[in-house]
Amino acid sequence: MSLIDVRGLTVKHGGQLALAHVDMTIDRGEIVTIVGPNGSGKSTLLRAIIGAVTPDSGKITTAPGLRIGYVPQKLSIDPALPLTVRRFLGLPARVSRKVADQVLAEAGVPGIAEQQMSSLSGGQFQRVLLARALHVRPDILLLDEATQGLDQPGSAAFYRQIEELRVARGCAVLMVSHELHVVMSASDRVICLNGHVCCEGKPAHVASAPEYRALFGTGTGGALALYRHEHDHNHDHTHTHEAACSTTS
Numbered sequence: 001m002s003l004i005d006v007r008g009l010t011v012k013h014g015g016q017l018a019l020a021h022v023d024m025t026i027d028r029g030e031i032v033t034i035v036g037p038n039g040s041g042k043s044t045l046l047r048a049i050i051g052a053v054t055p056d057s058g059k060i061t062t063a064p065g066l067r068i069g070y071v072p073q074k075l076s077i078d079p080a081l082p083l084t085v086r087r088f089l090g091l092p093a094r095v096s097r098k099v100a101d102q103v104l105a106e107a108g109v110p111g112i113a114e115q116q117m118s119s120l121s122g123g124q125f126q127r128v129l130l131a132r133a134l135h136v137r138p139d140i141l142l143l144d145e146a147t148q149g150l151d152q153p154g155s156a157a158f159y160r161q162i163e164e165l166r167v168a169r170g171c172a173v174l175m176v177s178h179e180l181h182v183v184m185s186a187s188d189r190v191i192c193l194n195g196h197v198c199c200e201g202k203p204a205h206v207a208s209a210p211e212y213r214a215l216f217g218t219g220t221g222g223a224l225a226l227y228r229h230e231h232d233h234n235h236d237h238t239h240t241h242e243a244a245c246s247t248t249s
């Protein structure tokens with residue numbers, strides 16, 4: 001049985017369609033990456049999976065007793081609020097000193113438990129969020145652009161940590177990433193989303209798909225194409241993102 005099985009997921013925000021008829025699965029131990037332009041519904045999909053967004057239609061089935069560790073895109077903490085890393089890890093449910101120290105070490109930031117959250121670098125902060133996701137002993141980690149704001153070496157180091165954790169813990173990983181080198185090197189599968197699933201499969205398969213090439217282009221200019229998401233295929237449903245797909249075709 002898949003860890004997560006999403007069938008026909010449709011989500012509207014205030015009447016606006018964010019996701020239309022999305023199907024996807026994730027199996028034990030897999031690393032699956034979701035790519036897509038801004039506003040294409042990536043966060044909405046992750047939030048629907050954790051139950052923070054209610055589907056308008058469709059179904060999300062999870063394996064019995066599935067434990068999800070969620071690392072959000074961003075989290076704002078008032079810098080004036082005195083809050084140590086250890087206390088933050090204990091919100092909302094208390095965590096033992098031993099477990100807190102262990103998950104911080106696993107997330108690559110040992111020994112920072114007594115530091116103030118406001119004193120952390122961007123990379124340390126994201127690793128504390130990762131540590132917080134780890135203490136539920138997740139079967140799957142959901143990472144929503146977890147390296148946003150980190151420099152290239154910082155984000156490469158973060159993803160190496162994820163890879164190590166996947167091996168050490170045997171957990172699956174579902175992540176949203178704009179970093180193409182990560183997507184193509186570290187993923188078992190890639191899902192290209194633009195309100196609907198444009199294409200999906202193993203990185204090599206997706207890389208040769210017309211939808212992917214339209215999205216990423218070829219060579220180093222490809223990353224820019226992410227924001228000019230073109231398509232040479234048709235869809236049989238109307239969707240607000242459709243215009244963005246076809247205007248530059």
Ligand SMILES: Nc1ncnc2c1ncn2[C@@H]1O[C@H](COP(=O)(O)OP(=O)(O)OP(=O)(O)O)[C@@H](O)[C@H]1O
Binds near residue numbers: 045
């Ligand atoms: N709480 C909300 N209320 C109203 N509209 C929302 C809400 N959350 C998301 N949306 C809208 O739904 C669409 C999809 O947003 P979502 O954040 O899922 O996209 P995304 O692919 O994660 O974008 P980004 O890459 O910019 O993070 C966007 O048009 C967004 O404005």
